[in-house]
Amino acid sequence: MSMGFILASPVWWQFALLFGVGGLYIAIEDTLERALAADLLPEDMRSTGYGVLAAANGLGDFVSSVLVGVLWTTVSPAVGFAYAAILSLVGAALLLRVRQGG
Numbered sequence: 001m002s003m004g005f006i007l008a009s010p011v012w013w014q015f016a017l018l019f020g021v022g023g024l025y026i027a028i029e030d031t032l033e034r035a036l037a038a039d040l041l042p043e044d045m046r047s048t049g050y051g052v053l054a055a056a057n058g059l060g061d062f063v064s065s066v067l068v069g070v071l072w073t074t075v076s077p078a079v080g081f082a083y084a085a086i087l088s089l090v091g092a093a094l095l096l097r098v099r100q101g102g
Helices: 002-007 012-040 043-074 077-100
Strands: none
Touching: 002 012, 002 077, 012 043, 043 077
16 A cells, blocks of 8 residues: 555545555454454453553554654655555564464
8 A cells, every 4th residue: 555655646546546445454454453452361451451552552653653754754755655665564574473483
């Protein structure tokens, strides 16, 4: 999706498609994140775990938004999207490594 925003022509339907893909991604990711937290946490700690998860997400969103905003304004919008794409790939690789156990 990030690469799509970098490479897309300034045509409304391409941006609409990319935002649709982004919305679908967020819906899937949020659902899986909460389901995984429910599986990993003991029942008596779930509410606290959800609170910690929300706090970590909020802090991460804030830091990410500041970094991408700085890159966007000081360098270029493409660099901001490239940064997001690289972090997405690194996160996916880390999740795959953890999932495989090593």
